[in-house]
Amino acid sequence: MVERTEVVFVDGVRTPFGRAGEKGMYWNTRADDLAVKAMIGLLERNPEVPKDRIDDVAIAATTQQGDQGLTLGRTTAMLAGLPKSVPGYAIDRMCAGAMTSVTTTAGAIAFGAYELAIAGGVEHMGRHPMGFNADPNPRFLAEKLVSPDALNMGMTAERIHDRFPHLTKERADRYAMRSQHKLAAAYEADKIQPDLIPVAIRSDEGWGLATRDEAPRPETTMEGLAGLKTPFRPHGRVTAGNSSGLNDGATVSLMASAAAAKEFGLKPKMRMVSFAFAGVEPEIMGIGPVPSTEKALRKAGLSIDDIGLFELNEAFAVQVLSFLDHFGIDDDDPRVNPWGGAIAIGHPLASSGVRLMIQLARQFEEHPEVRYGVTAMCVGLGQGGTVIWENPNFKGGK
């Protein structure tokens, strides 16, 4: 068998994530500009990368219209000052957009088609509310291909509570609160800031600078969470407090073949081991990461016990809990989202996949005893995506 080209994650950065909507910090900032600023930031801190050697630019967005339309990878590359000889394209797998940018370019690198690629995603949910202008085929409902709940993510989360009654609202709230507290601690310890690219933001009060995520609520308490409304069902379990919010933000990463990284003197932060996507019933899309992770582990020849760190996207607390429950991992296992997750940071849909990787890469640096880590997320309409990574800093051990 021919030896496969090794694929590495060299580096990743993101904009601070904002709250979507008129009061959010990015209300007057274009979506494509968020991606451009992240891209410029990535290239500036990796000056060894010869820009004309970048083989492709893949940028994801869920709602590809307006300032998220026009083949984002190409437009943002031009706006970021990459040579016109560098091509680009756009990607969509809803929430797993950026993750798919990474896996798609990784596939091309592994095949030998690319040496260097930029992969990322952006979502300005303020300018592009989820599902805006969508026109689902009427057959979905007429032929009962999916239940009406499948198109409303909050309702799919309620369905997970239905299926797993032991995953209670109280457990979901506690998980959510811990996410907020872990992120606050990570900010306090300056873990998050190094990978943020500040963005100049225009407001009615003049120019400012976005330097931190806007959504976190470090003051969150169980009492506070308990009192929140359950907008998806009367007396339901899913609240704004135990879900990710509506956010604006962009992420980008630099992917390379191991050989190219060596040639240009780049120090990879992670080595890609395997990836997988899988489908589940759309009504309970949140359990998607379970089959995708099982598939990715199988392809890697690993078991869940080999994984030392998890970066799981927290679309909903219950959805993460279902994953942990399935694999027999405690709700508060320290290997899981040690710096908090999307419930605190925010989840600008198609950008989140690379955000998981950025944080896993940092944790790899801090945990040379860990060999393998997982980034995984659920995807609307019933999908899951998982990428398994190896820590180049691994020094043996468990």
Added chain:
Amino acid sequence: MAEFTQLAELLKDDEVVTHSYVRDVPLSGGKTLALVTLDNGRDHTRPNTMGPTTLLELQRTLQSLKDRASHGEIHAVAVTGKPYILAAGADLSHVDAIPSTEVAKQLGQQGHATLGLLGDLGVPSFVFINGLALGGGVEIALNADYRTIDSSVPALALPEVFLGIIPGWGGAWLLPNLIGIENALKVIVENPLKNNRMLKAKDALELGIADVMFEPANFLEDSIKWVDRVVSGTTKVKRPNQPGKIERAVKWDAAIGIARKMLQSRIGTVPKSPYAALDLLAAAKNTDKATGFAAEDEVLAGLITGDQFRASIYAFNLVQKRAKRPAGAPDKALARPVTKVGVIGAGLMASQFALLFVRRLQVPVVITDLDQARVDKGLDYIRGEIDTLRDKGRISPDESNRLKALVSGTTDKSEFADCDWVIEAVFEELGVKQDVFADVEQYVSETAVLATNTSSLSVDAIGAKLKHPERLVGFHFFNPVAVMPLIEVVKAPKTDDETLSTAMVTAAALKKTAVITKNTPGFVVNRILAKLLGEAMHAVDTGTPFDTVVEAVKPLGLPMDPFELLELVGLTVGAHVLDTHHAAFPDRFFESENLRKLAEHGKILDRDGKGKVKGYDKTALSIVAGGTTPMSADELRIRIEDGLADEIHRMLEDGVVAAAEDIDLCMIMGAGWPFQMGGVTPYLDRVGASERVFGGTFHTPPIRGVA
């Protein structure tokens, strides 16, 4: 804090206030930058400007930041603008309402009191020049300690001298002390007089106006990072152009002296503002800031209340506004599309037309002449010019190919069949032009516009042999065609609105300023120049020395004296212009036998090898000798002023153009008459000629200062 209430009163309801917003931005090490945004709440088509209320708000904002700085709350202050605009300078929309020198002085004082705070905050101040910066906008930046600039800034300038004033919010003192005397002269005096030339970002960086330049995509982010490095001391700012002791001791006065001599020879001594600027720049050598600012206040107040500034603002508004909305122009919707252009003639003028039309309209242009040899010569010229543009990098190779493919030549006028626009540039003789159009009319459609470039013939008469004279229009260019911005569009009695509209839209597409005139001899520019030159030659003919004639017109401050002008247009052409006007208006326009003789001789002025005028040609002097009733310079000046006032008054009575403003626009754009005269009519009002001749003024109230 002075309130400058009288000043604010002038504008109170009208000022589009540019607000000063403040947001704190975190710097490293727990420090804080207070970022001020100037924003008038409009889009980029209405740039930030600075009136009294704007300055008051900025002053309060900066004062409160000074207080915060003194409490250690902030560690740096930066000012930037709304997207694409820093600020386009002082709000001059109501300066003509300034009632006194005292109030005028407040204009400078308020600017100094406000912007001066940027040099006195107790923490480093920065201006991020993010976009257009003119006049007071640049002075905001100059008053700060440091400046960054966006590489895409399209224009940065101190245009005050162009408008008849001086940079009076610190610019005249700060700039030479920042970038050296020679650079400052270039920015404050030279560029404004070169048709108000502006700097690009790169120029501003090289001159030392900006300390550092960043790309537009991340301009603010990079500027803030730079502030961080300057505040923390990791970046030290070097200013190689900042004048040192030697420059002050040796270079400064010499540079001022050279500039003064150059000004005197180039523009004469009539315009006040360039010399006022020179004096301020000279004094900036060894005065302190407070003294320099006080001097600016005095000088600015004097100029702002004077005649020249008011006339200049009037002229500026003509060029900026009236030129874009020509009086009497029919609805643009009536214009017919021009998709192919025919040029009759292949001589120099015709070839210049072809080049202009193909470059600007980018449609097929076909030229024709009597024989193939002339056509080929014209085509060679046009293609050669296109190659030159390509070689200079002004157009790409693809564009050059495109333009060359669009140009063709023929002796077969059937190739004109699908032209929508045919312009002639043939010999200036009625019969020739009549025949040329009658001939081409056989081939073109009934609605194709026929345009004549005649300068002296009746457009109506030229159309006498046409079946459809309603599609004939005068389209009078000035030489050189590519450079001179004016076209006189002549509406003959039969010209219909569709044709006139097409002519106006086409002129705009050619990037020219078009003024609609009636079909009267000489239209506007030539008629007024013929009046002036006729009087000048008449004075010579009757025994007035050349020098006295030159002295007589000096107070007008024209770009050149009558004899230089005659040589520029050509003595033969000049004599012809006088003859045609004399023929049209024998009782008011002089012909000159002497000028005909001078034309035969070929020159009036004696020039050295480089073309510089040394004196008068000896033969020319002997040709004109013999007059017996010389006039004094004053007598002649009054004759000329009165003659111009009378002629222009008649033109307006006759409806040659819609208003006196159009006369002035023509003289500014077509003859380069100066802003300080306001073209011509404000000057004639202010020297009393209008009153003397017709007992009134062209403008009510007259455009003049308060002093």
